[in-house]
Amino acid sequence: MSKIYVLDTNVLLQDPYSIFSFEENEVVIPAVVLEEVDSKKRYMDEIGRNARHVSKLIDGFREIGKLHEKIPLHNGGVLRVELNHRSFHELQEIFVEKTNDNRILAVAKNLAIEEQTKENGKTVILVSKDTLVRVKADAIGLNAQDFLSDRVVDTDHIYSGFQELFVPKEVLGSFYEKGMLPLSGVSANKFFPNQFVLMKDVLGGSSSAIGIVDKSATIVKKLIFDQDHIWGIKPRNVQQTMAMEILLRSDLPLITLIGKAGTGKTLLALASGLMQTEDLGQYKKLLVARPIVPVGKDIGYLPGEKQEKLRPWMQPIYDNLEYLFNTKKPGELDAILAGMGSIEVEALTYIRGRSIPDQFIIIDEAQNLTKHEVKTILTRVGDRSKIVLMGDPEQIDHPYLDEYNNGLTYVVEKFKDQTIAGHVKLIKGERSGLAQLAANIL
The missing domain is CATH 2.30.130 (Archaeosine Trna-guanine Transglycosylase; Chain: A, domain 4)
Structure with a gap:
């Protein structure tokens, strides 16, 4: 029996092509979802890009037929925008406020009631990435599920x-x-x-x-490599030995490292990059970048020039560089980096449009990247460059990503059978006993 899937806004903002993920069933988009998508399309980030993409997709369906009627999809299903089931009567005793989430729930609930009166009524399922929307749907007797098709x-x-x-x-x-x-x-x-x-x-x-x-x-x-240390860094466990092997291999231009905080991902990557850039001269420059995604509430605008604005976001990178260069005085690291000229610390905001040849590229906190963003980064890599993507899929600050659909996991799974890629999951924390215990039990 075919089903009716009612989509929440966050499903479309996570994956614009989610419309085509429900096989030969009926996909319903409540009118309030279009309003929410419209409010996001001016954003200059991934959410805004997806909102604009969804708008163009739905606009294209107008050439096939009327949106409030059933429009056939290429996968055998049908799509329609729901206008006639907005009544809040069924929910007004339960949810007093007419929030957008509750209006979406009302559409799904009214559809379900209508289908129950039919002899061969369809099952109505609300699809949402929002946990509390699914909880509220269950509380009013609605079938609800997470959108899992975007998971790698x-x-x-x-x-x-x-x-x-x-x-x-x-x-x-x-x-x-x-x-x-x-x-x-x-x-x-x-x-x-x-x-x-x-x-x-x-x-x-x-x-x-x-x-x-x-x-x-x-x-x-x-x-191949059996070195005691690189830039004073010695592998402390078997996974770090594995990571050092692929980081030093010139025949592997793509490396992915995942692991909890304190497992040594950033330090090993920086040490390997410095050795191959400064000592061996295999690359012209070491480029280190990370996405600008705050943990907790954003601190707002920062004063100063670009480098001064970036410094708080890039401080974890500088902490590791201070350890590698064994600096002890304030400003000493900045003087070293200015003198070398071959190390660049940058925000991923500025990577679009660049072509990056002959460089050792490190992308930290890559778990906060979407699939589209990670594709943008990898397609910037020029000839004779090596790129290292690393992060902890369990520590995600992006509102629409999780452990299974983020850009880092996407690259790991898509490239695991490719001969040009190497990957290691680091397990044991080496930062301190406290850090390891916190990563395990908190």
Whole structure:
């Protein structure tokens, strides 16, 4: 039996193409949703862009038929703008205020009541990204669900970039002797190019080895880099060793790192970038950028020139640079960076329209990027450049993103089978015992 899906505004603002995600069913857009979309289309951010895109999509449907009637969609479903079920009579005893959310609920509830009077009435489902709207829908007897079609992964199993493999001790010996091991003879698991393999003794012995899968995804080989430290930074755990390997590999132009606060993502990336830019001369410049998304309430406009305005937002980057350069006096880091001239700390606001060749690019807090924004960034990368995207998908400050649909997770999942990309999920915090405990229990 076909269904009727009533869409909340936030679904359209999250994904303008969500209209086409409901198969051969009826999609209903309440008139109040159009009003909310209209109020957002002047925003100069991702929400505004999506609002304008939705407006153009719906405007295009006018050429097919009348919007208040059923307009056929290419996926077999139909779309209509609902004008005749706005009565607040059914909800006035429950929700006194006629807010936009309650008006959307009223449309869905009135449709559901009408369908129940029919012999073959359809099931009415309210689709919303707003948790409380779904709670209120359930309280008045409405079916409600989250919009999940924009999720890159359906479960908590975001690609980690490595997997454990238990093998006989003689297989470990053969790997150490030959420096490689065919995967077909030791495991039936699926492996991805540049995925790490942590091999352990199947009998529980202390022997172990770390390898990386080749680009054909059929052979695991020894790591190329076996350095004690880079710029004074030494890997403290196996995942940091993996991260250092792919950060130093010149044949991997795209690197993604995910992990909780304090796992060393930023420090390892900066150290690797400084080594390859300053010491080895593989890149002309080290570019570090992060999105301008506040935690908590925004502090408003900031005085000064561009660099002075950016300093509070970029302070976490400068903190790591102060540690790497071992600076102790105020202003000492600024003098070093001015003298070097090859390190640029920038906001992602200014990246559109640029072409960035011969640079080591680090994008911090990439979990706050949308799919569109991350595509914009990756398409700016020029020839002979390397880009590192990193962040914690569990710490998102963007109102329309979550752990499963943000730009960082999107890149991790889409590029996991590509030979030019490497990825590692950092697990153990190394900032301090307190930081690790807070990340785990709070």
